[in-house]
Amino acid sequence: MPLAPADMLCFSLYSASHAMQQVYRPLLDALGITYPQYLVLSTLWSADGALTVKGIGQELHLDSSTLTPLLKRMEAAGLVTRRRDPKDERQVRVALSDAGRALQAQAAPVQACILSSTGLSTVAAARLRDQIIALADRLRDPDRQSPPDTA
């Protein structure tokens, strides 16, 4: 018998992730940014220095073909700067502009608002987060069990 989406672990993730973005949307609309842009800004706020596109991609598990246009929009919005690294011109260094740094204060209440929307305590949210991170790590682990093609 077939498994309906509602019974699938994958669909719970897919669906919860979308629901989460819906909660973020009005908060981020007020800041003029999208959810992936908020993730990039959070990375830069925490990094406290310029990161390469590659470095941001490693944090967020996104590749340059996703990040390049996203970062260009953020640069056009005046939130970040993009400069070739003079030491290695293959790399593009992304740094916060003053406006990008200023947005951190505006965004300060967002996390508390999100947590409240989850209906979870800080501890319960952290516990669930860690379970989901562990799952994602196993899914990305190249030598995970169940070899369908490893004869």
Next chain:
Amino acid sequence: MPLAPADMLCFSLYSASHAMQQVYRPLLDALGITYPQYLVLSTLWSADGALTVKGIGQELHLDSSTLTPLLKRMEAAGLVTRRRDPKDERQVRVALSDAGRALQAQAAPVQACILSSTGLSTVAAARLRDQIIALADRLRDPDRQSPPDTA
């Protein structure tokens, strides 16, 4: 202090959902479908009859602006049929074609492969799924607040 994406519950969902789709990708590539298309097919396989676009959207929490082009691609691929309901011509009824039904057998091993990739037992996967479903339901609940943490 700012919260890095790696510490956010939202990002664990975002990231795990993407990781899950990467595990699905090679399996679904072999069937010639995408992950959202697999969700639509799973819905139709379980429903055992024609559903409206609206009905599919309620199952998957997607709206017609996402589903209409997706269903048109599936129709072009010969997996489903789309017909206006003669009783109410606003509605479009989506039904499996023979090829769409036949794909169910091809897709039968997929769920077991995915479960194995999670590294979780059936019971542990179901328990995590239920926690995430409950979270998503609270996030979608219009009258949510009650932060049990912030006094």
Next chain:
DNA sequence: TGCGATTTAATTGCGTACCATTTATATGGG
């Protein structure tokens, strides 16, 4: 009976995501 309010799909425009490919730069080996 008839007409406006509501409901439903489709359409449009924008922003992700990702694969495959291309371009530019750097580095290692002979």
Next chain:
DNA sequence: CCCATATAAATGGTACGCAATTAAATCGCA
């Protein structure tokens, strides 16, 4: 020193995902 290889970013193409708009059908109620 120069070529082969490796790496980073960008590009092109396809497919979601959603807000807002448009178009059509039905319902509500006088």
